[in-house]
Amino acid sequence: MVYSSILDWIHFPDVMSNMYYPFDVYNLPYDISYKLWELLGGTIAWLINLLLPGNPVSTWLICDEVVNMFALIIFMIVIFLVVFIATLISLWEERKVLGRLMDRRGTMIGMKGFLQCVADGLKTFMKENTMPKKVDKMTYMWTLSLVIGTSVLIACMIPLSQRWFVVDYSTGLLIIMALFALAPFFILVSGWGQNNKYSLIGGMRAAELMISYEVPILIMIATTALMAGSFNIGDIVNAQFNSTWYFIPQIVGFITFFFCATAESERTPFDIAEAEAELVEGWQTEYAGMKWGLIMLGDYFRGYVACAMITIMYLGGWLLPWDPLQINTYLPELTFLIKTWFVFFMMIILRGAIARVRPDQILNIGWKVFMPLSVVNLAIVLMLKIGGVY
Amino acid sequence: MAKDVLDIKAESAVMDTDKMWIIMGPQHPFSHGLWTLKIQVDGEIVKDAEPIVGYLHRGWEKEAEARSYPKIIPMADRLCYAASMTYTHLFCMTVEKALDIDVPEKAKYIRIVADEICRIQSHLMWLAAVGTDLGNFTVFLWCMREREFFMDLNVRLCGARMTTNYPRIGGVRNDTTELFDRDVMRCVERFEKVLMDDIVTLIDDSSVFVSRMKGVGYLTREQTVNLGITGPAMRGAGVDFDIRRDDPYDNYDKIDFDVPVMTQGDSYSRYQVRIEEMLQSCKIIRQAVQKVKALGKNAPYRLKVPSNVPAGRSTVRLEDPRGESLMYLISDGTDKPYRLKVRSPIFTNVSAAKPLVQGCRIADVPVVMAMIDMCLGETDR
Structure with a gap:
């Protein structure tokens, strides 16, 4: 092949015909990253070729393997950025809606208050990185990394549509749930390792909350x-x-799952692990500055995951109610995110309206109310299934 | 098999699990002010408690001995920042009793209005604190919003928001400003509606709020009396006593109001007493403002008093928003007190911490202790 102009360099073959294409079906974020590398890598290859005509690096840069590699790197960034911005929007939504519920304005810095989270992020990153003297240093750090890491991982693993996914597992929901339930273990260990009584009690509470709501x-x-x-x-x-x-046949399950997911993501009515009234900050007491900021971000990632699970399981994922024939034509990703934000909106109202539930009350509700209700929901579905309705 | 089970049971019975002391405070989100509550926990259950106060001690009583009587008034404002006019009022009444003078009718009614405004402010601040202790910020901000209106009434009355420096020995500093009665009526009208419709509905209609308060922090009638607890905490346990009604000062005997009393003795009954007290305060304010208006514009509101107080002793007690506060003055004929003792209701009430939180869970501690309504300015003096 002759490469004469820049157009020859940035003209890649179709994304699906790349022999290392990592998916079975069309994947939009991969396509975007592929096109981005087409532009970027093609230009670089062209520039190198201008300086040293006929060099092997230029052709190497645009061969299938390398293109796939760089496309995957950009793919990761694209996936993370979208989830990150969606989470920041839910954070902004919480601040604004909660503000309105409480008869105040919420954040007001830039873009209707959206830029406040940037300011907060910068602030936490500029704080001194402190480590208390008597903590178990290894545990202190690795538990934190794992709590945040698992939260970000599952947030990125949630597919936004049929064309926007990372992996297409046949057990997708189970894997997401399993990773979602991992963090409380690390919280327990972290609370123990911090050598602080508040953290210890907070960690214990996280564990008991997780055990009773997982079922x-x-x-x-x-x-x-x-x-x-x-x-x-x-x-x-x-x-x-x-x-x-599914929220129509499973209305019991929908409501139950909503509360259980709120509890699992440790949002305010159920945030006994970090009950600031009695436990200062619970298991996060010893984490300051950037670490605390990352924990907060991880919390919102978990909130986003909980909302996304509800959207997938009960609110029809990326489906539009009035456009049943063209499933993928009208921005299904945005539809999905809007539904997620709507579920998050309900969680915010819950936060604004009710008080923190006491740990023993939470366990009581979990075992005596939500557990039977989930079985009732299962029975209803079984009857519908046997009756042939679904 | 059965033997194994028995063994485990026997072993767990003798197993010595350490109880943990948790020190809550002085910088802890639940301690509204600088004080410490040490609690001993067994898992989540509180076994023992010990309150520690005194971080804010600034020698108020000693300092008062070095100042002339009028100069103590702004200091008395600082005793309780949530209801500042109450303590100033108490101090002025004590000195008036020592001087044996009777203040003008108008001043008495204005003081009643000011006192009740402060009572509502204080109770609103308490309710706000209960909101945060229960983990709900909405209640906090709504109560603070309502409190602003009463702060504005303070401004209308005397130009300051918190430390008002308003009552004077022999009356009050200035007459009510123009249209003050109209503003008070509007504010009270609005407040009654908002309190019942918004805040109380938000709390009472939510089973979570109610279940957090109901059945925790029990205190029997006998315990209340033996510990010397006064104020809403006492009336929530069934003791029917209010100084405003039973030992009236100023013109409270000419005003018609009820004293709310609940008999359950738990946190929820104390909460209900305080809510009802706010409504009763509104009733009192209405009547007192009418009386002030009826006295006319030219009625005297302040007497000229001598600067030297004759030697002697005088004691006056007053129904603070938090309980019974008392001042004991020993004067020696000069313009400075020989000794001025303040009895703060919270200093006594906080001693109930142990019986209150024993047997509760850790999560209950903030809401149970909030029902005492800590105010460290007067406790530590």
Whole structure:
């Protein structure tokens, strides 16, 4: 092949015909990153070729393997950035809506207050990186990294549509749930390792909360999987496309799951692990500055994941109610995110309206209310399934 | 098999699990002010508690001995920042009793209005604190919003928001400003509606709020009396006593109001007493403002008093928003007190910390202790 002009360099073959294309179906973020590398890598290759005509690096830069490698790196950044911005928007939404609920204005810095989170992020990053003298230093750091790491990981693993995903597992919902339930273990260990009584109690509370809410959540995930016939997220959404959105038959499950997910993501009515009234900051007491900022961000990532799970399982994922024939034409990713933000809006109202529940009350509600309700929900679905309605 | 189970049971019975002392304060989100509550916990259950106060001690009583009587008035404002006019009023009444003078009718009614405005402010601040202790910020901000209106009334009355420096020995500093009665009526009208419709509905209609307060922090009638607890905390346990009604000062005997009393003795009944007290305060303010208006514009509001107080002793007690506060003055015929003792209700009430939180869970400690309504300015003096 002759490369004479720049157009020859930045003219890659179609994304699907790349022999190292890592997916089975069309993937939009990969396509975007592929096109980006086409522009960037092609230009670089052209420039190098201008200086040293006929060199091997230029052709290496645009061969299939290298293009795939760079496209995957950009792919990761694209996926993370979208989730990150979606999370920041939910953070901004919380501040504004909560502000309005409380008869104040919420954040007011730039872009209707959106830039406040940038300012806050900068502030926490500029704080001194302190480490208390008596903490177990290894535990202190690795638990923190894992709590934040798992939160970011699952947030990125949530598919936004049939064309916007990272991996297409056949057990997608289960894996997300398993990773979601990992963080409380690290919180427990972290609370123990901090050598602080408040942190210890907070860590214990996180563990007991996780143990009692995991069961109803898993039952409800199994119910949804039973109804859709698959654990795969795409299949679940498609099953809702073929019948109705699942919050109609599973209204009991929807409400129960909403509260359980709020508890699992440790948002305010159920945030006993960091109850600031009695435990200062619970398990986060010894984390300051940038570490604290990252924990807050991780919390919002978890909140986003909880909302996304509800959207997938009950609110029809990326489906539009009035556009049933063209499933992927009108920005399904945005539809998904708007639904997620709507669920988050309900969580914000919950936060603004009710007080923090006491730990023993939380366990009581978990075992005596949510657990039976999730079984009732399972029974309803079984009857619907046997009756042939779904 | 059964033997194994028995063994484990026996072992766990003798197993010595350490109880943990947790020191809450002085810089802790639950301690509204500088004080410490040491609690001993067994898991989540509180076994023992010990309050420590005194971080804010500034020698108020000793300092008062070095000042002439009028100069103590602004200092008395600083005793309780949430209801500043109450203590100034108490101080002025003590000195008036020592001087054996009767202040003009108008001043009495204006003082009642000021006192009740301060009572509402103080209770609103308490309710706000209960909101944050329960983990709900909405209640906090709504109460603070309502408090602003009463702060504005303070401004209308005397030009300052918190430390008002308003009552004087022999009356009050100035007459009510123009249209003050109209503003008070509007504010009270609005407040009654907002309190019942917004804040109380938000709390009472939510089973979470109610279940957090109901059944925790029990105090029996006998315990209340033996510990010397006064104020809403006492009336929540069924003791029917209010100095405004039973030992009236100023013109409280000419005003019609009820004293709310609850018999359950838990946190929720103390909460209900305080809410009802706010409504009763509104009732009192209405009547007192009418009386002030009826006295006319030219009625005297301040007497000229001598600067030297004759030697003797005088004691006056007054119903503070938090309980019974008392001042004991020994005068020696000069213009400075020989001794001025302040009895703060909170200093006594906080001694109930141990019986209150024993058996509660850690999560209950903030909301139970909030029902005492800590105010460190007067406690430590």
